[in-house]
Amino acid sequence: GAVVSQHPSWVICKSGTSVKIECRSLDFQATTMFWYRQFPKQSLMLMATSNEGSKATYEQGVEKDKFLINHASLTLSTLTVTSAHPEDSSFYICSARTSIYSGANVLTFGAGSRLTVL
Amino acid sequence: AQTVTQSQPEMSVQEAETVTLSCTYDTSENNYYLFWYKQPPSRQMILVIRQEAYKQQNATENRFSVNFQKAAKSFSLKISDSQLGDTAMYFCAFMSGANSKLTFGKGITLSVRP
Numbered sequence: 001g002a003v004v005s006q007h008p009s010w011v012i013c014k015s016g017t018s019v020k021i022e023c024r025s026l027d028f029q030a031t032t033m034f035w036y037r038q039f040p041k042q043s044l045m046l047m048a049t050s051n052e053g054s055k056a057t058y059e060q061g062v063e064k065d066k067f068l069i070n071h072a073s074l075t076l077s078t079l080t081v082t083s084a085h086p087e088d089s090s091f092y093i094c095s096a097r098t099s100i101y102s103g104a105n106v107l108t109f110g111a112g113s114r115l116t117v118l
Numbered sequence: 119a120q121t122v123t124q125s126q127p128e129m130s131v132q133e134a135e136t137v138t139l140s141c142t143y144d145t146s147e148n149n150y151y152l153f154w155y156k157q158p159p160s161r162q163m164i165l166v167i168r169q170e171a172y173k174q175q176n177a178t179e180n181r182f183s184v185n186f187q188k189a190a191k192s193f194s195l196k197i198s199d200s201q202l203g204d205t206a207m208y209f210c211a212f213m214s215g216a217n218s219k220l221t222f223g224k225g226i227t228l229s230v231r232p
Contacts, residue, residue, distance in 0.1 A: 034218075034219070041207075042224070042225075043222045043225050044220075046220065105170075107218070
């Protein structure tokens with residue numbers, strides 16, 4: 001089945017630094033990837049939609065300059081949290097959608113990345 | 119905009135018994151999909167079951183089944199023969215047929231007691 005690898009699974013950084021999280025589809029091509037944020041014991045909130053070869057579409061209220069998303073290939077999307085602050089500490093999850101012609105309406109999720117900003 | 123409502127924050131069930139998790143949604147779309155996801159303590163999102171809105175027949179996956187009432191915009195999950203491994207947070211989710219965006223409910227914490 002489809003597998004999405006997310007790395008790193010856990011990262012701790014100092015306030016003011018930038019952190020990059022990678023989301024890779026291992027055995028399929030992902031034309032679209034989604035990035036979510038989840039606070040403890042809360043739901044997943046969609047941050048942005050990442051389409052290969054084009055700019056990401058951000059949800060209302062998400063700072064695009066703070067959360068840089070790049071989807072340079074059909075198997076890799078990255079989320080960079082720039083100038084991270086303690087309030088950016090959260091669990092970030094990616095999901096990937098395959099080509100529209102092959103079961104597009106099931107998303108495969110990565111295992112998530114826990115970011116702690118000191 | 120779509121909304122998904124899970125009004126029960128938590129539930130508990132005895133092992134081997136049956137439990138039903140409730141979910142309602144609101145949308146003006148005709149083409150959409152509904153899902154139940156499980157998130158165990160590992161926090162990996164696992165697809166439990168999905169339902170296409172155009173299908174009248176309720177989806178079933180082994181011990182998991184749904185009661186899809188389209189007119190009432192209701193999508194409940196029934197877990198039969200509950201197992202300890204079913205302990206997790208369960209999210210009901212709506213997917214637009216137009217853009218595959220998922221809107222999640224708040225989730226419900228299910229505990230299965232031995």
